[in-house]
Amino acid sequence: MGHALSHGEKTLSETGADRGTGPLTAIDPRLRIVAACLFGVTVVALSSLPALILALALSLGLLQLSRLPVRQTLRRMAMMDGFIFFMLALLPFTVPGDAIFTLWGMTASWQGLLNAIEIGLTANAVILALMTLVGTLEPVTLGHALHRLRCPETLVHLLLFTIRYIEVLREEYLRLRAAMKVRGFRPGTNWHTYRSFGYLVGMMLVRAIERSERILDAMKCRGFSGRIVLLQDFALARRDYVFAALFAGLTLALIMVDLT
Amino acid sequence: MHIVDGALSNPVVIGGAVAAAGGIAMGLRALPLERIPAAGVLSAAFFVASLVHVPIGPSSVHLILNGLAGLVLGWAAFPALFVGLLLQAVFFGFGGLTVIGVNTLNIALPAVLAWVLFGRLAASGSPLSGAIWAGIGGAFSIAATTAMVALALTLSGDEFIAAAKLVFFAHIPVMAIEGLLTGFAVLLARRVKPELFTHLQGTRA
Numbered sequence: 030m031g032h033a034l035s036h037g038e039k040t041l042s043e044t045g046a047d048r049g050t051g052p053l054t055a056i057d058p059r060l061r062i063v064a065a066c067l068f069g070v071t072v073v074a075l076s077s078l079p080a081l082i083l084a085l086a087l088s089l090g091l092l093q094l095s096r097l098p099v100r101q102t103l104r105r106m107a108m109m110d111g112f113i114f115f116m117l118a119l120l121p122f123t124v125p126g127d128a129i130f131t132l133w134g135m136t137a138s139w140q141g142l143l144n145a146i147e148i149g150l151t152a153n154a155v156i157l158a159l160m161t162l163v164g165t166l167e168p169v170t171l172g173h174a175l176h177r178l179r180c181p182e183t184l185v186h187l188l189l190f191t192i193r194y195i196e197v198l199r200e201e202y203l204r205l206r207a208a209m210k211v212r213g214f215r216p217g218t219n220w221h222t223y224r225s226f227g228y229l230v231g232m233m234l235v236r237a238i239e240r241s242e243r244i245l246d247a248m249k250c251r252g253f254s255g256r257i258v259l260l261q262d263f264a265l266a267r268r269d270y271v272f273a274a275l276f277a278g279l280t281l282a283l284i285m286v287d288l289t
Numbered sequence: 290m291h292i293v294d295g296a297l298s299n300p301v302v303i304g305g306a307v308a309a310a311g312g313i314a315m316g317l318r319a320l321p322l323e324r325i326p327a328a329g330v331l332s333a334a335f336f337v338a339s340l341v342h343v344p345i346g347p348s349s350v351h352l353i354l355n356g357l358a359g360l361v362l363g364w365a366a367f368p369a370l371f372v373g374l375l376l377q378a379v380f381f382g383f384g385g386l387t388v389i390g391v392n393t394l395n396i397a398l399p400a401v402l403a404w405v406l407f408g409r410l411a412a413s414g415s416p417l418s419g420a421i422w423a424g425i426g427g428a429f430s431i432a433a434t435t436a437m438v439a440l441a442l443t444l445s446g447d448e449f450i451a452a453a454k455l456v457f458f459a460h461i462p463v464m465a466i467e468g469l470l471t472g473f474a475v476l477l478a479r480r481v482k483p484e485l486f487t488h489l490q491g492t493r494a
Binding site for chain 1: 291293294295296302313314317320322323325326327328329330331332333334336337338340341343344345346352354357361368369371372373375376378379380381382383384385386387442447448449450451452455456466469470471472473474475476477478481482485
């Protein structure tokens with residue numbers, strides 16, 4: 030998954046980083062999460078090709094409205110497609126139906142091909158909508174919004190801590206890798222490489238747990254009483270209702286197309 | 290190893306989500322607020338580990354290390370790995386939304402199983418014997434994860450059986466590498482900080 034990050038790119042964007050302005054950035058975070066879930070469930074339930082193509086078009090439209098860099102987002106999506114390609118490529122050969130062609134005694138069927146295209150469209154439409162609606166949120170805001178949506182408090186705290194320390198630990202990892210590199214380490218397929226990577230992971234865990242002890246001490250020192258107060262509040266505005274109505278209408282339209 | 294939206298049948302998706310919610314609830318019960326910083330930082334560490342690419346022949350694989358996560362976190366591996374999968378789906382576009390329950394179950398249940406089966410063995414005895422048991426646990430959890438991915442696909446339809454077999458056999462080298470790395474990681478951790486394995490887990494469920 031590391032190759033999803035180009036050189037010098039941060040893992041998660043920082044708190045307070047510039048989120049840009051787009052029509053979508055102003056929408057209530059809770060509403061965006063709910064909309065993404067609604068969209069996901071709907072699209073998975075769709076079964077006709079025209080409806081699925083429309084769903085993907087809707088996701089691409091959302092991408093245009095969001096402030097995500099289009100090329101980079103589509104590149105990440107293509108990377109996911111690379112992973113599922115082999116699974117989908119097998120489908121025409123395993124679903125029985127009308128033959129397209131025969132390869133080494135195996136028959137590819139139109140039904141299987143259709144099935145594979147449907148899965149590909151569904152997967153891309155849903156993940157793109159998720160990335161544009163929820164992925165554009167500041168990670169910490171995501172935690173607060175999930176809390177307001179009645180997610181268990183402990184889970185939200187865990188999420189917030191994870192978000193906070195991913196970049197810190199990644200920098201630590203890169204420092205360790207740099208230290209290995211200056212000592213002449215070059216990864217290959219050999220025992221030495223696997224042992225070195227194993228020690229690297231072990232060292233990261235040891236440092237992580239020691240860091241967490243310092244964090245807890247620092248929190249106690251500042252009067253931590255066993256509860257973290259989540260202060261951020263959200264309020265629905267007029268444009269949120271407009272967005273909700275529009276989005277619900279479009280989702281309904283997808284279902285109508287699917288049924289006809 | 291991620292399953293994407295649209296591939297699985299509804300009963301599998303719903304069953305996976307319910308089971309994952311149960312596992313997360315078990316994990317959260319094992320996490321008083323005192324332990325949240327440790328669990329959060331370790332969850333971040335495993336997220337970063339999934340960004341590490343290890344060479345294998347002409348190609349490379351990214352690490353999952355769910356066995357190691359289970360050995361260190363116990364039941365808390367469920368919410369910790371769920372958080373990682375959620376962030377991957379939302380900010381990286383890996384995996385899917387409706388299948389996040391199934392994906393969590395596929396990764397986290399083997400982690401907890403590895404802890405139940407090998408946790409005590411990895412944390413006691415000499416560091417070397419602990420490391421060997423941990424390595425077996427690491428390989429076991431990847432094997433269990435691929436078996437569960439294959440099962441989820443097979444339950445969704447007979448047309449996926451070929452893909453399910455492919456997934457399983459393609460991951461045999463990954464099992465070996467994950468086992469090796471888990472073993473060496475535990476070898477180092479047992480020597481440098483033995484309490485790593487007792488620190489976080491609390492009581493055995």
